[in-house]
Amino acid sequence: GEEHYNCISALHKSMRGSDENASLYWLARMLEGGEDPLYVARRLVRFASEDIGLADPLALTQAVAAYQGCHFIGMPECEVILAQCVVYFARAPKSIEVYRAYSNVKECLRMHTGPLPPVPLHLRNAPTRLMKNLGYGKGYKYNPMYKEPVEQDYLPEELQGTDFFKERKT
Numbered sequence: 001g002e003e004h005y006n007c008i009s010a011l012h013k014s015m016r017g018s019d020e021n022a023s024l025y026w027l028a029r030m031l032e033g034g035e036d037p038l039y040v041a042r043r044l045v046r047f048a049s050e051d052i053g054l055a056d057p058l059a060l061t062q063a064v065a066a067y068q069g070c071h072f073i074g075m076p077e078c079e080v081i082l083a084q085c086v087v088y089f090a091r092a093p094k095s096i097e098v099y100r101a102y103s104n105v106k107e108c109l110r111m112h113t114g115p116l117p118p119v120p121l122h123l124r125n126a127p128t129r130l131m132k133n134l135g136y137g138k139g140y141k142y143n144p145m146y147k148e149p150v151e152q153d154y155l156p157e158e159l160q161g162t163d164f165f166k167e168r169k170t
Helices: 003-014 021-033 035-056 058-073 079-091 097-111 127-131
Strands: none
Touching: 003 021, 003 035, 003 079, 021 035, 021 079, 035 058, 035 079, 035 097, 058 079
8 A cells, every 4th residue: 555655755755865774764665565576676676777867877776686596586585685776875975966867858859849859960870872962971070089079969950059968947
């Protein structure tokens, strides 16, 4: 019932708050109460990107490994795998930079009126002669061929200069 959602919320918020003791408590309460360990593991995968993100990119690897470990061995043996992951996440630095930036991109797309801007010609693949003749790929600079980053626009013309990583005002 509702306690299922209350407990996962408490676990999530305890990890977000860097409280390793409370995080372990809520994990144990869920697992000892019969919660599916794969449900908890799926939530940890989400948490790794949503709350830890680029502050510790290895968190996602930890979460996926925990999910796979739980899938391979099941309960009760996988409880320690989840406990390790939960403590790792509680102790990890947190960053919602990517989560917020992606939300800003989604908002930009939802608020756009009319047809979405086309992909700039220089960014389009040109697998046929016709496409090459139409200008697909023309002027594209292949970064690995240069010693320094190249100046090149990657967003559609009407979005150039947009920075989705900056806080958007509503």
